[in-house]
Amino acid sequence: MQVASLIQDAAKRLLAEGQVELVLGFSEGSLPLRSTPGFVRRPEDAVKLIWDHTCENNLAVYLLKRKSKTAIVAKGCDTRAIVTLIQENQVDRNNLYIIGVPCTGMIDRRKVEALLEGQELMAARVDHDQLTVEGKDLEKTVPLAEVLHDTCKACTCPNPVIYDELAGERVPEKPAGDFNGIEAFEAMMAGERKAYLAEELSRCIRCYACRQACPLCYCEECFVDCSTPQWIGKAARTEDNLLFQAVRVFHLAGRCADCGACERACPVGLKLSLLTRKMVKEVKDLFDYEAGLDLERKPVLTTFAVNDPQAFLVKE
Amino acid sequence: MNNPYLPIPVRLTKNFIETEDRLIHTFTLQFLKEEDENSFSYMPGQFVEICVFGKGEAPFGIASSPTESGFLKFSVAKVGVVTTALHAMQEGSILGVRGPMGNGSAVEKLKGKNLVIIGGGFAFTTLRSLITYILHPGHRGDFGELTVIYGARNPGLLLYKEELAEWEKRSDINLVCTIDVPCEGWNKRVGFVPTCTKEVAPCSDNTYAIVCGPPVMIKFTTPVLEELGFSPGQVFLSLENKMKCGIGMCGRCNVGGKYVCKDGPVFTKEELDRLPPEY
Amino acid sequence: MIIKKSELSSFLDKLTGQYQVLAPVKKGLEFYFQPISSGVQADLSYSNSVTAPKGILFPQSETLFNYDVQGETADMQECLDTGKKVIFGLRPCDAKSLVLLDKVFHGEKYQDPYYLSRRANTVLVGLGCGEPRGTCFCASLDGGPFGTEGLDLLLVDIGDKYVVEVVSEKGASFLTGASLPLAGKDDRAAAAKAKETAFQACTINLEGLKEKMDVNYDDPVWGFLHEKCLGCGACTYSCPTCHCFDILDEVKDSTGCRVRNWDACMFPLFTLHGSGHNPRPTGKERFRQRFMHKFKYFVDNYGAFACVGCGRCILNCPVNIDIRQVLADIKAGGDEK
Numbered sequence: 001m002q003v004a005s006l007i008q009d010a011a012k013r014l015l016a017e018g019q020v021e022l023v024l025g026f027s028e029g030s031l032p033l034r035s036t037p038g039f040v041r042r043p044e045d046a047v048k049l050i051w052d053h054t055c056e057n058n059l060a061v062y063l064l065k066r067k068s069k070t071a072i073v074a075k076g077c078d079t080r081a082i083v084t085l086i087q088e089n090q091v092d093r094n095n096l097y098i099i100g101v102p103c104t105g106m107i108d109r110r111k112v113e114a115l116l117e118g119q120e121l122m123a124a125r126v127d128h129d130q131l132t133v134e135g136k137d138l139e140k141t142v143p144l145a146e147v148l149h150d151t152c153k154a155c156t157c158p159n160p161v162i163y164d165e166l167a168g169e170r171v172p173e174k175p176a177g178d179f180n181g182i183e184a185f186e187a188m189m190a191g192e193r194k195a196y197l198a199e200e201l202s203r204c205i206r207c208y209a210c211r212q213a214c215p216l217c218y219c220e221e222c223f224v225d226c227s228t229p230q231w232i233g234k235a236a237r238t239e240d241n242l243l244f245q246a247v248r249v250f251h252l253a254g255r256c257a258d259c260g261a262c263e264r265a266c267p268v269g270l271k272l273s274l275l276t277r278k279m280v281k282e283v284k285d286l287f288d289y290e291a292g293l294d295l296e297r298k299p300v301l302t303t304f305a306v307n308d309p310q311a312f313l314v315k316e
Numbered sequence: 317m318n319n320p321y322l323p324i325p326v327r328l329t330k331n332f333i334e335t336e337d338r339l340i341h342t343f344t345l346q347f348l349k350e351e352d353e354n355s356f357s358y359m360p361g362q363f364v365e366i367c368v369f370g371k372g373e374a375p376f377g378i379a380s381s382p383t384e385s386g387f388l389k390f391s392v393a394k395v396g397v398v399t400t401a402l403h404a405m406q407e408g409s410i411l412g413v414r415g416p417m418g419n420g421s422a423v424e425k426l427k428g429k430n431l432v433i434i435g436g437g438f439a440f441t442t443l444r445s446l447i448t449y450i451l452h453p454g455h456r457g458d459f460g461e462l463t464v465i466y467g468a469r470n471p472g473l474l475l476y477k478e479e480l481a482e483w484e485k486r487s488d489i490n491l492v493c494t495i496d497v498p499c500e501g502w503n504k505r506v507g508f509v510p511t512c513t514k515e516v517a518p519c520s521d522n523t524y525a526i527v528c529g530p531p532v533m534i535k536f537t538t539p540v541l542e543e544l545g546f547s548p549g550q551v552f553l554s555l556e557n558k559m560k561c562g563i564g565m566c567g568r569c570n571v572g573g574k575y576v577c578k579d580g581p582v583f584t585k586e587e588l589d590r591l592p593p594e595y
Numbered sequence: 596m597i598i599k600k601s602e603l604s605s606f607l608d609k610l611t612g613q614y615q616v617l618a619p620v621k622k623g624l625e626f627y628f629q630p631i632s633s634g635v636q637a638d639l640s641y642s643n644s645v646t647a648p649k650g651i652l653f654p655q656s657e658t659l660f661n662y663d664v665q666g667e668t669a670d671m672q673e674c675l676d677t678g679k680k681v682i683f684g685l686r687p688c689d690a691k692s693l694v695l696l697d698k699v700f701h702g703e704k705y706q707d708p709y710y711l712s713r714r715a716n717t718v719l720v721g722l723g724c725g726e727p728r729g730t731c732f733c734a735s736l737d738g739g740p741f742g743t744e745g746l747d748l749l750l751v752d753i754g755d756k757y758v759v760e761v762v763s764e765k766g767a768s769f770l771t772g773a774s775l776p777l778a779g780k781d782d783r784a785a786a787a788k789a790k791e792t793a794f795q796a797c798t799i800n801l802e803g804l805k806e807k808m809d810v811n812y813d814d815p816v817w818g819f820l821h822e823k824c825l826g827c828g829a830c831t832y833s834c835p836t837c838h839c840f841d842i843l844d845e846v847k848d849s850t851g852c853r854v855r856n857w858d859a860c861m862f863p864l865f866t867l868h869g870s871g872h873n874p875r876p877t878g879k880e881r882f883r884q885r886f887m888h889k890f891k892y893f894v895d896n897y898g899a900f901a902c903v904g905c906g907r908c909i910l911n912c913p914v915n916i917d918i919r920q921v922l923a924d925i926k927a928g929g930d931e932k
C-alpha cells in the first residue's frame with residue numbers, strides 16, 4: 001500500500017476512535033514541490049494528508065505546549081527531535097502517538113531552481129528515483145538523489161527511532177555518518193572560514209525563521225530577545241548575525257537532531273547546516289553521542305564520564 | 317522638516333522617591349533652552365517619550381499640569397531598561413524629551429460637566445495633571461462638581477501625599493482615597509476602587525467619568541459606572557499600549573485601526589467598544 | 596525613448612557618476628537590490644528580489660542621530676541621507692508599495708524626515724513584467740505588471756531593447772541630457788503587445804474581502820488559519836509594504852546613537868508590556884493583526900489595501916502559508932473546511 005494511504009488510514013482510525021484529537025501531518029502545498037503542514041481534526045479530513053518527497057518540515061515544532069492527545073507524522077530525523085523533546089520534558093510521551101514514516105529523502109528546492117536556468121518552476125513529478133521538472137520552456141529529468149537536501153544525503157537515521165506505528169517499509173540505513181558536506185568548510189583556514197561566513201551571513205535578515213522552525217529552539221526568552229542584559233545587537237549586521245548563529249549552534253550542542261529544519265526555513269538560503277552539522281560532528285567525535293537516537297541514553301551534556309575529553313578545560 | 321525623533325534636551329532637577337516600596341520615583345525636569353520651554357505646550361492626558369541617552373526611550377504620561385510652568389513632572393515605576401536607568405539617575409543629569417504626544421483634546425469635552433475622576437495605582441499620574449488643571453483658579457469655573465476616587469494597595473503606595481492632604485481640605489473637590497486592605501494608622505476608607513465607586517460616585521446626569529488604572533481595575537470599574545447610569549460616551553479611559561515612535565508610524569500601539577499614541581491615549585468607552593479588545 | 600540592451604550597461608555606467616545606482620544583483624540563486632559601481636553588475640533577468648527595495652528608502656537598520664552627552668550639554672547630530680539615488684529596474688508592485696509607505700511616513704501631524712528625504716532624492720526606474728511569476732497578483736490590488744503608480748520611468752522589454760516610458764516630471768528631467776533615441780512606431784506597438792498578455796495572469800478575487808473583515812474579528816476562521824504559522828519574520832521582512840519598527844540606543848562611552856530597526860507584528864515581544872501583560876498574547880491574535888492591518892485597518896486609515904500582490908510572502912514562508920489561500924479562507928469564514 002502507498003505510504004500516504006497508510007497515514008490516512010491511521011489518522012482516520014485514531015480520530016474516529018477518539019484516541020487523539022489532532023493529527024499533525026502534511027498536506028498539499030500551493031506551489032510545485034511544496035507541501036504544507038496539515039492539522040487534521042475530523043476523520044473525514046484524513047484524506048487531505050499526503051506523503052512524498054516534499055514533506056520537508058519538522059512537525060515536532062508544533063508539539064511544544066500542546067496539551068491534548070496528538071498524533072504526529074514523523075520521519076527519522078523528526079523522531080530524533082521528538083526523543084530529545086521527551087528527554088527535556090517538553091513533550092509528554094503519553095499524550096503523543098507517533099506515525100513513523102521511513103524516509104527516502106526530501107527535495108531541496110534550491111537545487112531544483114539551480115537546474116532551471118532562472119526559469120520559474122511550473123511543475124514537477126517523481127517517477128521512481130527520477131525527478132522531472134518543468135520551467136516555462138524547458139524540461140529536465142535528473143536522478144532524485146542529486147536534488148535531495150544535503151542533510152538527507154548524509155542522513156544515517158531515515159527510519160523513525162520511536163513510533164507507535166510505522167507507515168511503510170523500513171528503508172536501508174547508511175552504516176556510518178558521513179560529513180562530506182562540511183569537509184570543505186572544515187578544511188578552510190580560520191580566517192578564510194570567517195570571511196566565508198561573514199559573506200554568507202551578510203545576507204541574513206534576522207527574521208528568526210530558522211529559530212522558529214527548529215523544534216529544539218523553544219526557550220521562553222531567546223538570548224537575542226533578552227533586554228537585561230542585552231547580549232547581542234538587534235540590528236541585522238554581519239557581526240551580530242554571526243554571533244546569533246554561533247550562539248544558536250552552541251545552544252543546540254548535543255541536542256540538534258540534524259533535521260535541517262532551520263536551513264530549509266531560511267528565506268535567503270543560508271547554508272546553516274554547515275554550522276549545525278559541524279557541531280553534530282564535534283559532539284560525536286568528542287563524546288560519541290548523537291542526539292535523539294536513544295530515549296534511554298542520557299543527553300550528553302547532562303552527564304559526566306571520567307574519560308570525557310577535557311581539552312576544552314585545560315589549554316594543551 | 318521638523319524631526320519628530322529628535323529629543324528636546326532637559327535637565328533632571330529632582331529625583332524623588334515617591335512610594336514606600338521605592339519602586340516609583342517622581343522626576344522633575346527642566347528645559348535647557350528657554351525657547352524649548354515656550355514652544356512645549358501640552359494638555360492633561362498627553363504623554364512624552366523620555367529618553368535616557370545610552371538606554372533608550374519610553375513613554376510616560378505627564379504628571380504636571382500646564383498651569384504649573386517652568387518644569388515637567390513624571391512618576392515612573394521601575395520595570396525595565398529605561399525605567400531602571402531613570403531611577404538611578406543623578407540630579408543634574410541631561411535627559412531628552414520627545415513630545416508632547418497624544419491628543420490633549422479630551423479636556424475640552426469635559427468643560428461644563430460634573431466630573432468623577434477614578435484612578436488606581438501609578439496610573440494616577442496623568443490624573444494629577446488633570447486635577448491640578450481643573451483646580452487652577454483660572455479653570456475651576458469651567459467645570460462642575462469634582463469627585464476624585466483614588467485607590468492604592470496600601471497607604472505607602474499613594475502618590476503625591478502632600479497634595480492629597482491639601483485637596484482634602486478644599487471644598488471644591490471631593491477626594492476619596494481608599495486602600496485595598498485595612499492597615500494600621502489608616503482611618504479612612506478600605507476597599508477596592510469599583511466598590512468605592514459604587515458608593516461615592518455622583519449621579520450620572522451631566523457627569524463624565526475619567527478612569528485610569530491597571531487593566532483589572534478598569535475591567536471591574538466600567539460595569540459599575542454603567543450600572544450607575546453612565547453611558548459609554550460619558551466614560552473616558554486612558555490606554556497604555558506598548559509604544560516606540562509615539563507618532564503613528566512604528567505600528568505597534570494600535571487597537572484595531574486606531575493608534576493609541578496618535579489617536580489616544582484617551583478614548584471614550586463608546587469609541588473603545590467599537591474596537592477590538594487589544595489593550 | 597529606447598535603451599538598447601547592448602547599451603544598457605554603458606547607460607548605467609554614466610549614471611553611477613551622478614547618482615548612487617541601485618539595481619538587482621545576483622547572489623547565488625537570489626537577486627538583491629544593491630548599489631552598483633559599474634553597469635555590468637546589474638542583472639535585469641530577474642523575476643523579483645528576495646527582499647523588497649523598500650529597504651533602500653527605509654533600511655532594516657538605520658541610525659537616526661548620533662549624540663554626545665557630557666555634563667551640561669547634549670549634542671545631537673541628525674543622520675539624514677540626502678544623497679541622490681536611482682533605483683533601477685524595480686518592479687511595478689514595489690514602486691506602488693512606496694506610494695503606500697508615503698501615506699504612513701507623511702502623516703498629517705508628523706513627517707518622517709529619514710524616509711521622506713530619501714524618497715525625494717530618489718528616481719524610480721521601473722521594469723515592467725513581461726513574464727509575471729505564478730505567485731504575482733498585483734493586478735487585483737490596483738496595480739499590474741506594467742503599473743506605473745509611484746514610478747518616474749517605466750521600461751518595457753521588447754526583445755533586444757527597452758522602451759522607456761516617462762511617467763513623471765521627475766522622470767522626464769532625469770532623462771534630459773541622456774540623449775536616448777526615440778521609440779519608433781514598431782517599438783511602441785511591440786511595447787503595447789507585451790503589456791496585453793501579462794495582465795490576466797496576476798489576479799485573485801478580492802471582492803467582498805473588506806466588508807467581510809469589517810465584521811469577522813470573532814470569526815472561528817482565525818482559530819485555525821494561524822495554526823501552522825511559526826511566528827517568524829520571513830513574511831513581514833520581505834514584504835514591500837510592512838513598516839513596523841523598533842527604536843533603540845547603541846552606545847560607546849559617552850557617545851551613542853539612536854537606531855531604528857525593522858520589527859514585526861508576528862513577534863510576541865512586539866506588544867508585550869513592561870508589566871508582562873500582552874494585548875496580543877498568542878499566535879492567533881498576531882496572525883489576525885497582520886491580515887487585519889493589511890486588509891482592513893490600512894483601508895480604514897488610508898483608503899488602500901496594504902498589499903501590492905508581489906507574492907514574496909508566499910515564496911518565503913517556511914511552511915507555505917499562501918496569502919491568496921488565507922484571503923480566500925477569510926472570505927469563506929467559519930470553521931475549517
Ligand SMILES: Cc1cc2nc3c(=O)[nH]c(=O)nc-3n(C[C@H](O)[C@H](O)[C@H](O)COP(=O)(O)OP(=O)(O)OC[C@H]3O[C@@H](n4cnc5c(N)ncnc54)[C@H](O)[C@@H]3O)c2cc1C
Nearest residue numbers: 374375376377391392393396397398399441556869870871
Ligand atoms: C501613554 C503611556 C503612558 C505611560 N505612563 C506611564 C507613567 O506615567 N508612569 C510609568 O511608570 N509608566 C508609564 N507607562 C508605562 C511605561 O511606558 C513602561 O513601563 C516603560 O515603557 C517601560 O520601559 P523600560 O525600558 O523600563 O522597560 P523595558 O526594558 O522595555 O522592559 C519591558 C520589557 O522587559 C520585559 N519585562 C519587564 N518587566 C516585566 C515583567 N514584570 N514581566 C514580564 N516581562 C517584563 C518585557 O520583555 C518587556 O517588554 C506609560 C505607557 C504609555 C504607553
Ligand code: SF4
Nearest residue numbers: 204205207208210266
Ligand atoms: S532564517 Fe536565515 S535570514 Fe532568517 S534569521 Fe535565520 S539565518 Fe537569518
Ligand code: SF4
Nearest residue numbers: 834902903905906908
Ligand atoms: S503581503 Fe505578501 S503579497 Fe502582499 S505585498 Fe506583502 S509580501 Fe507582497
Ligand code: SF4
Nearest residue numbers: 688724727731733905
Ligand atoms: S506582482 Fe506584478 S508588478 Fe510585482 S513582480 Fe509580479 S507581475 Fe511584476
Ligand code: SF4
Nearest residue numbers: 824825827829830912
Ligand atoms: S513567514 Fe509564514 S510562518 Fe513565518 S510568520 Fe509569516 S506566515 Fe508565519
Ligand code: FES
Nearest residue numbers: 560562566567577
Ligand atoms: S507608538 Fe509607534 S505607532 Fe504608536
